[in-house]
Amino acid sequence: MNALIDYTLHLADNALILGHRNSEWTGHGPILEQDIAISNIALDLIGQARNFYQYAARLINDSTLQGAKAPSPGGEGVGGEATEDTLAYLRDVKDFKNCLLVEQTNGDWAKTILRQFFFSAYQFYLYQHLQHSKDETLAAIAEKSLKEVTYHLRWSSEWVVRLGDGTEESNSRIKKAVDDLWVYTDELFEAASFELLATNEGIAVDLSLIKNNWLKKITDIFDEATLRFPSREGQAVRWNGKDGKHSEHLGYILAEMQFLQRAYPNNYW
Amino acid sequence: MQIINEEKIFADKIDEEIKIEPKDWMPDQYRKTLIRQISQHAHSEIVGMLPEANWITRAPTLRRKATLIAKVQDEAGHGLYLYSAAETLNISRDEMLKQLHSGKAKYSSIFNYPTLTWADMGAIGWLVDGAAIMNQVPLCRCSYGPYARAMIRICKEESFHQRQGFEILLTLSKGSKAQKQMAQDAINRWWWPSIMMFGPNDDASPHSKQSMEWKIKRFSNDELRQKFIDVCAEQVKILGLVLPDEKLKWNEETKHYDFGEINWEEFRNVVNGNGPCNKERLEARVKAHEDGAWVRDAAAAYSEKRKSREQKAVA
Ligand SMILES: [Fe+2]
Ligand SMILES: [Fe+2]
Numbered sequence: 078m079n080a081l082i083d084y085t086l087h088l089a090d091n092a093l094i095l096g097h098r099n100s101e102w103t104g105h106g107p108i109l110e111q112d113i114a115i116s117n118i119a120l121d122l123i124g125q126a127r128n129f130y131q132y133a134a135r136l137i138n139d140s141t142l143q144g145a146k147a148p149s150p151g152g153e154g155v156g157g158e159a160t161e162d163t164l165a166y167l168r169d170v171k172d173f174k175n176c177l178l179v180e181q182t183n184g185d186w187a188k189t190i191l192r193q194f195f196f197s198a199y200q201f202y203l204y205q206h207l208q209h210s211k212d213e214t215l216a217a218i219a220e221k222s223l224k225e226v227t228y229h230l231r232w233s234s235e236w237v238v239r240l241g242d243g244t245e246e247s248n249s250r251i252k253k254a255v256d257d258l259w260v261y262t263d264e265l266f267e268a269a270s271f272e273l274l275a276t277n278e279g280i281a282v283d284l285s286l287i288k289n290n291w292l293k294k295i296t297d298i299f300d301e302a303t304l305r306f307p308s309r310e311g312q313a314v315r316w317n318g319k320d321g322k323h324s325e326h327l328g329y330i331l332a333e334m335q336f337l338q339r340a341y342p343n344n345y346w
Numbered sequence: 347m348q349i350i351n352e353e354k355i356f357a358d359k360i361d362e363e364i365k366i367e368p369k370d371w372m373p374d375q376y377r378k379t380l381i382r383q384i385s386q387h388a389h390s391e392i393v394g395m396l397p398e399a400n401w402i403t404r405a406p407t408l409r410r411k412a413t414l415i416a417k418v419q420d421e422a423g424h425g426l427y428l429y430s431a432a433e434t435l436n437i438s439r440d441e442m443l444k445q446l447h448s449g450k451a452k453y454s455s456i457f458n459y460p461t462l463t464w465a466d467m468g469a470i471g472w473l474v475d476g477a478a479i480m481n482q483v484p485l486c487r488c489s490y491g492p493y494a495r496a497m498i499r500i501c502k503e504e505s506f507h508q509r510q511g512f513e514i515l516l517t518l519s520k521g522s523k524a525q526k527q528m529a530q531d532a533i534n535r536w537w538w539p540s541i542m543m544f545g546p547n548d549d550a551s552p553h554s555k556q557s558m559e560w561k562i563k564r565f566s567n568d569e570l571r572q573k574f575i576d577v578c579a580e581q582v583k584i585l586g587l588v589l590p591d592e593k594l595k596w597n598e599e600t601k602h603y604d605f606g607e608i609n610w611e612e613f614r615n616v617v618n619g620n621g622p623c624n625k626e627r628l629e630a631r632v633k634a635h636e637d638g639a640w641v642r643d644a645a646a647a648y649s650e651k652r653k654s655r656e657q658k659a660v661a
């Protein structure tokens with residue numbers, strides 16, 4: 078039960094934090110059409126996050142009813158029931174289970190695009206498997222979201238190619254983005270303890286099943302974009318976001334996102 | 347002789363309420379007026395994204411966050427329709443953007459006010475989108491076809507925005523004391539700038555008369571303003587809040603609300619670039635455009651490369 082809740086929160090947190098990051102572009106995109114596109118992806122991701130949070134809240138409330146202690150409360154110290162909003166707005170950094178990749182700063186358009194591409198490729202294969210999960214609710218959310226993610230993947234792939242094979246400047250910018258972000262891709266495929274547990278129960282996706290597909294997708298698009306993988310050597314050790322060990326960025330995201338709920342607690346908005 | 351004929355055809359069409367289309371002959375001044383008005387309108391949509399985008403990352407619930415993103419995105423869409431409508435008059439989007447960035451083209455002054463609290467999202471939806479609708483519904487019958495058609499699509503979405511904004515305020519007005527105060531404070535700050543959105547009084551409005559004759563405009567600034575005030579004075583009662591105008595009072599004789607003196611000096615000041623956020627808004631637009639230059643260049647270069655590869659493949 079706890080593993081299912083944690084896993085659901087992990088899926089939700091990934092979608093919310095990347096959606097939040099993308100929404101920072103709204104009104105500031107490089108061209109109107111792309112401003113709309115990136116905002117659209119933000120909306121899709123926040124929509125997915127809401128589905129997952131609502132489910133997690135239901136699970137938490139049910140398990141509290143049965144007398145078990147809720148694992149990642151979100152309701153703790155708040156009183157009352159967990160909701161999508163207590164989970165998003167009242168948990169602190171250590172309780173968030175998103176990957177480090179999604180909380181990285183937007184940087185320039187190249188970094189934003191590449192972050193989206195890495196993540197959408199991951200989400201695409203993940204949801205393809207998740208739609209066959211033993212857990213019917215997760216399966217249904219994955220199935221419903223897959224259409225969106227397919228578009229996100231196509232859109233971000235096209236942009237990676239465009240930037241890689243565009244001008245000298247765009248090529249060097251996306252190369253820099255690869256250097257900056259590559260180090261965060263390992264974590265996507267390193268299962269956290271709750272993932273292992275949930276995988277054993279047939280709920281979560283076995284990450285080893287999707288890693289090769291992901292890598293092949295990246296390789297194909299990188300080829301088309303005339304990009305190469307950076308070397309692994311000398312890359313810094315990174316912590317693990319899924320276990321609540323985040324980069325410093327997440328604290329600022331939450332400070333901003335949670336401001337109203339923290340400053341005016343227990344109000345209805 | 348030719349010209350006289352064309353002038354007559356144009357005038358007849360206007361008389362008979364037949365839309366003028368891009369390929370039709372039109373007086374130079376008609377074209378210029380439309381370019382000025384439509385591009386100004388498009389710029390307002392785009393600059394207008396900024397004060398609301400300012401609260402996306404701080405929206406208080408996930409539902410509010412999603413709705414706000416969608417709303418700001420709608421405004422981007424409005425900008426797109428309007429730039430396209432203006433382009434039918436032989437001016438490019440690039441040229442229009444240049445005029446915006448250089449300060450030559452104007453946009454609605456309302457967006458030069460800051461958004462300070464969450465309640466501003468409600469006040470903007472209710473009052474600013476509300477005033478925009480009042481202005482824009484008659485434009486759905488504008489004599490220029492592409493503009494009229496763009497306005498029909500836009501107005502549908504704007505009325506949705508207005509309801510959302512009102513609902514934000516309604517929720518706050520039923521909330522805690524602090525929330526209620528937040529709502530009242532937002533209305534206090536947005537009310538006067540909103541009623542200035544209808545432009546100067548009729549006797550001080552330089553372009554109005556000709557625009558009415560060409561059926562670009564259907565009602566005068568003062569007529570629309572009065573209509574808006576009459577509506578809002580009633581709606582604010584539902585919120586249990588007040589409009590910040592001591593002279594606001596129902597007049598049995600005119601069947602309209604009387605209202606206080608508008609501070610036209612503030613209006614002129616903001617129009618002329620001295621509002622609280624003129625500088626920030628324009629800088630944000632220029633920055634987005636300049637930071638995006640390499641992205642647009644890359645997209646153009648790539649599509650060129652592709653085209654020439656395809657041509658080679660064919661040959
Ligand atoms: Fe609009
Ligand atoms: Fe609007």
